[in-house]
Amino acid sequence: MIGLEIHCQLTKLESKLFCTCMANYRSFEPNTNICPICMGMPGTLPRLNKKAVEKATMIAMALNCKTPQKLGFFRKNYFYPDLPKNFQITQLNLYGPTSIGEQGKISIEGKEIRIRRIQIEEDPGRLIYEGASERTAITLVDYNRAGTPLVEIVTEPDFDSPRQVRIFLNVLSDLLENLDVSDPTLEGAMRADANVSIEGGNRVEVKNIGSFHDLEKAIHFELTRQTSLKERGIEIAQETRHWDDKRKITISSRSKEEDEDYRYILEGDIPWVVMDESSLDSWRKNMPESISSKKERYVTKYGIPGQVADVLSSDKYYSDLFEQAHNETNAKEIANIITTDLMGLVDTREKREQSKLVPKHLSDLISMISTGKITKSSAKNALQEIVKTGKSVSDIVSSTGLAKISDESELGKIIDEVILQESTAVQQARENPQTINYLVGKIMQKTKGKADPTITLNLLKKKIGI
Amino acid sequence: MNLGISAIEYIHGIKSGSITSEEFVAKTLEHINKVEPRLHAFLSLNNNAIDQARQIDKKIKSGQNVGAFYGMPISIKDNISIKGGKTTCASKMLQNYVAPYDATVVSKLKSQDAIIIGKTNLDEFAMGVATEFSAFGPSKNPWNTDYVPGGSSGGSAVSVAGLESTLSLGSDTGGSVRNPASFCSIVGLKPTYGLVSRHGLVSYANSIEQIGPMGRRVEDVALLLNHIAGKDAHDPTTIDSKDQDYLSEINTGIVGKKIGIIKEMSSGAGLDKTVESVFKNAVAAFEKSGAIIDTVSLDMVEYTVATYYVLTTAEAGSNLSRYDNLRYGFDMDSEGYEFKSYISKARRNFGPEVTRRMILGGFVPSAGFAGKYLLKALKVKSKLKKQIQSAFSKFDFLISPTVPVLPFRFGEKIDDPLAMYLADINTVTANLTGIPAISIPYEIRDGLPVGVQIHANRLEEKQLLQAAYYLQSTTNLPEIPL
Numbered sequence: 001m002i003g004l005e006i007h008c009q010l011t012k013l014e015s016k017l018f019c020t021c022m023a024n025y026r027s028f029e030p031n032t033n034i035c036p037i038c039m040g041m042p043g044t045l046p047r048l049n050k051k052a053v054e055k056a057t058m059i060a061m062a063l064n065c066k067t068p069q070k071l072g073f074f075r076k077n078y079f080y081p082d083l084p085k086n087f088q089i090t091q092l093n094l095y096g097p098t099s100i101g102e103q104g105k106i107s108i109e110g111k112e113i114r115i116r117r118i119q120i121e122e123d124p125g126r127l128i129y130e131g132a133s134e135r136t137a138i139t140l141v142d143y144n145r146a147g148t149p150l151v152e153i154v155t156e157p158d159f160d161s162p163r164q165v166r167i168f169l170n171v172l173s174d175l176l177e178n179l180d181v182s183d184p185t186l187e188g189a190m191r192a193d194a195n196v197s198i199e200g201g202n203r204v205e206v207k208n209i210g211s212f213h214d215l216e217k218a219i220h221f222e223l224t225r226q227t228s229l230k231e232r233g234i235e236i237a238q239e240t241r242h243w244d245d246k247r248k249i250t251i252s253s254r255s256k257e258e259d260e261d262y263r264y265i266l267e268g269d270i271p272w273v274v275m276d277e278s279s280l281d282s283w284r285k286n287m288p289e290s291i292s293s294k295k296e297r298y299v300t301k302y303g304i305p306g307q308v309a310d311v312l313s314s315d316k317y318y319s320d321l322f323e324q325a326h327n328e329t330n331a332k333e334i335a336n337i338i339t340t341d342l343m344g345l346v347d348t349r350e351k352r353e354q355s356k357l358v359p360k361h362l363s364d365l366i367s368m369i370s371t372g373k374i375t376k377s378s379a380k381n382a383l384q385e386i387v388k389t390g391k392s393v394s395d396i397v398s399s400t401g402l403a404k405i406s407d408e409s410e411l412g413k414i415i416d417e418v419i420l421q422e423s424t425a426v427q428q429a430r431e432n433p434q435t436i437n438y439l440v441g442k443i444m445q446k447t448k449g450k451a452d453p454t455i456t457l458n459l460l461k462k463k464i465g466i
Numbered sequence: 467m468n469l470g471i472s473a474i475e476y477i478h479g480i481k482s483g484s485i486t487s488e489e490f491v492a493k494t495l496e497h498i499n500k501v502e503p504r505l506h507a508f509l510s511l512n513n514n515a516i517d518q519a520r521q522i523d524k525k526i527k528s529g530q531n532v533g534a535f536y537g538m539p540i541s542i543k544d545n546i547s548i549k550g551g552k553t554t555c556a557s558k559m560l561q562n563y564v565a566p567y568d569a570t571v572v573s574k575l576k577s578q579d580a581i582i583i584g585k586t587n588l589d590e591f592a593m594g595v596a597t598e599f600s601a602f603g604p605s606k607n608p609w610n611t612d613y614v615p616g617g618s619s620g621g622s623a624v625s626v627a628g629l630e631s632t633l634s635l636g637s638d639t640g641g642s643v644r645n646p647a648s649f650c651s652i653v654g655l656k657p658t659y660g661l662v663s664r665h666g667l668v669s670y671a672n673s674i675e676q677i678g679p680m681g682r683r684v685e686d687v688a689l690l691l692n693h694i695a696g697k698d699a700h701d702p703t704t705i706d707s708k709d710q711d712y713l714s715e716i717n718t719g720i721v722g723k724k725i726g727i728i729k730e731m732s733s734g735a736g737l738d739k740t741v742e743s744v745f746k747n748a749v750a751a752f753e754k755s756g757a758i759i760d761t762v763s764l765d766m767v768e769y770t771v772a773t774y775y776v777l778t779t780a781e782a783g784s785n786l787s788r789y790d791n792l793r794y795g796f797d798m799d800s801e802g803y804e805f806k807s808y809i810s811k812a813r814r815n816f817g818p819e820v821t822r823r824m825i826l827g828g829f830v831p832s833a834g835f836a837g838k839y840l841l842k843a844l845k846v847k848s849k850l851k852k853q854i855q856s857a858f859s860k861f862d863f864l865i866s867p868t869v870p871v872l873p874f875r876f877g878e879k880i881d882d883p884l885a886m887y888l889a890d891i892n893t894v895t896a897n898l899t900g901i902p903a904i905s906i907p908y909e910i911r912d913g914l915p916v917g918v919q920i921h922a923n924r925l926e927e928k929q930l931l932q933a934a935y936y937l938q939s940t941t942n943l944p945e946i947p948l
Binding site: 036040041042044045046048075077079084085086087266269270271 | 545555560565566569664665667669673699700701702703784787788790792793794828831832833836840
């Protein structure tokens with residue numbers, strides 16, 4: 001059995017959870033995105049970021065959780081150098097349900113994964129080690145991240161395999177991105193710990209996993225380790241293990257989990273937050289359309305094939321492009337050009353950030369194709385140029401001569417050349433007309449895809465007499 | 467020039483031109499220099515006070531708008547932050563800590579042209595009833611310097627009683643404003659929880675403590691409350707004061723009001739006979755007020771001290787955990803020290819009482835014990851609240867002696883924490899239930915002050931001050947022998 005604890009930063013918020021420092025701490029010199037509140041200086045009090053409550057509620061709603069009547073905050077007391085107050089403000093269902101969500105569920109490949117609890121909490125600062133953390137001579141502390149808003153999602157132990165975990169995390173990551181609450185591709189924006197156990201064994205918590213890729217490996221390792229222990233009749237101890245990134249194994253951490261006592265107490269400085277119906281209603285209304293609803297709309301309203309609609313709807317970048325570029329008539333073509341020609345050009349975070357493409361480029365290209373001004377393969381070439389330079393479609397078509405060649409005399413000359421060079425193929429085509437496509441391909445090659453395919457075919461047929 | 471005038475009289479003096487802020491502040495500083503070696507009310511003084519007073523005098527002379535305090539010297543307990551100045555909490559841990567911002571109450575006073583004359587002594591982190599736990603030495607009771615001034619806002623009370631400031635701000639977690647007010651024969655108010663912003667007050671037990679005004683007269687305390695109360699964006703627990711004017715109609719009287727004498731606080735073995743007799747005189751005075759008086763029993767009071775110490779140590783354990791010798795109280799050289807010796811040194815800059823409460827604070831909310839201590843205390847707190855609410859459905863005010871014992875000598879209780887904690891029995895109820903309570907000096911017996919406490923329902927400060935004003939009018943207190 002596998003369960004997950006996922007920490008997700010609400011990277012789309014402006015400010016930290018309890019002060020006005022920036023939530024986006026990544027662009028700052030160390031220890032410059034801080035203030036008396038997030039440094040926990042004497043006499044400061046937390047001021048809850050209302051937007052964080054709104055965004056976290058949307059996550060809870062998207063994961064089909066129950067929302068409580070009032071939110072409570074608690075202090076988790078522990079000593080650590082990255083924690084300015086030596087306690088973390090978090091949520092807990094100590095006196096009934098007071099965390100932002102509980103008892104949710106989400107379905108992946110027909111399997112229901114139950115969500116135990118969702119809570120809002122503050123991220124600690126960051127420790128930077130010189131070399132490996134166990135052998136470091138110097139540890140540096142950067143508090144820029146301290147107090148940034150986090151949502152912790154705790155699942156029930158419902159996963160059967162590491163593969164299911166991977167699929168779930170992909171779905172969750174798409175969902176968070178689609179809600180516009182987080183950018184999961186940012187370094188450290190989504191982190192997960194796993195609880196792994198096998199039949200008849202104790203629960204082992206695996207922490208310190210750097211990436212989702214390693215998470216899958218760590219779970220694999222842990223399942224194998226536990227199975228091997230069981231086969232040899234050795235008891236599987238309940239413990240916390242750390243993932244060793246270099247050796248790709250889990251290592252028992254010396255402190256026992258049972259020794260951890262967080263001495264939770266109510267955070268009296270944050271009054272109970274009443275979750276009134278009108279706020280909940282308006283947040284629900286403001287939630288972006290879900291991925292599944294988008295997909296259904298794409299299929300039923302525009303007749304876009306299921307697989308294409310899948311790709312389009314699950315990636316917020318693509319679906320945002322689609323929504324802005326399409327109209328009643330060109331939807332299918334827009335969907336196609338995104339999922340075939342554009343995809344390879346903007347498949348990473350860096351490429352997307354550098355891309356100069358705007359939705360209008362796509363609608364312009366499609367209208368150029370449908371009015372016969374350029375060919376589909378020219379459009380593909382133009383896309384590369386657009387992504388790189390952001391020039392308008394008409395500029396690119398006129399400056400690079402991508403306009404379709406439909407002039408019969410111009411095409412005739414090229415066809416004549418090909419007939420001369422490819423006499424064997426011409427003969428074959430006369431015997432078996434289906435092989436004529438080879439010749440059409442040669443003509444396209446010569447014109448760099450600009451030849452009008454219909455005119456070319458008719459003219460070629462005429463010239464070789466079939 | 468008489469430094470013993472009330473805040474109201476000071477303002478009249480300024481307005482009529484009979485005194486200037488500069489003269490008054492200079493005279494105050496001169497007096498402070500004279501009495502401080504004996505009283506030790508202050509931990510630091512404002513070196514720019516006279517300059518600031520001169521500026522305010524200029525504004526007054528040129529007819530500009532002047533704030534409500536007209537350059538009046540006001541002292542501030544040293545657990546309330548003032549930008550650029552030391553805020554030590556009377557602890558070695560913070561002896562070099564300089565606050566980077568003003569507490570809300572401080573910025574409010576500054577904007578009303580008060581002169582912050584200095585920061586006053588307290589028990590370390592406001593934990594204590596005598597200022598004996600100050601890391602920088604105790605304050606002395608100006609009525610008799612062999613005796614404690616009460617605490618934890620002892621320095622504030624001494625500064626007001628000893629004529630070293632006209633008004634003061636203290637903080638009250640379990641009686642820390644009212645106890646020293648009673649011991650030093652001044653007026654001290656613990657407002658409704660949330661009425662005054664705690665932004666900038668260094669937390670000890672944040673769910674029950676409040677900053678409170680202290681003065682020699684009830685009307686002075688009302689004036690100070692007028693300018694510190696109200697909602698503050700920096701403190702989400704604050705509530706709207708609806709711009710109440712606590713000073714106007716303060717002499718209304720309490721004819722027809724209902725007063726309940728809290729039985730558990732006004733009788734029994736723990737009550738000193740002298741205190742009991744003074745309290746009887748106060749009750750007799752109330753009987754002449756036209757109010758209706760009866761006795762009320764609140765049986766939960768018996769459990770309040772235990773409850774108070776469980777809740778406050780749990781919160782203190784959390785609030786003070788940031789003072790770990792890494793970020794504050796830093797006393798290692800640049801090479802640092804070995805990790806294991808760090809652990810043993812981490813809290814060594816705390817004094818004995820803070821250490822004691824930190825250890826308790828680690829224990830009472832811990833796994834396996836929370837149910838027996840913390841959660842039980844929370845249950846008592848909520849029962850007590852219900853009992854108080856039901857009492858206020860019958861009464862407008864609930865009264866008792868402020869402290870069941872007379873001021874004691876230095877060293878008398880310091881080695882007996884349980885006896886010391888019992889001095890809080892009459893004051894902690896207001897904190898645990900969030901209601902306002904005030905201590906009014908009633909008599910001096912054998913040279914030692916005795917105060918009377920009045921509670922009112924939540925946000926009923928206006929009528930609480932009216933009752934206090936009435937009681938004040940029935941007193942005949944001697945001048946302090948400075």
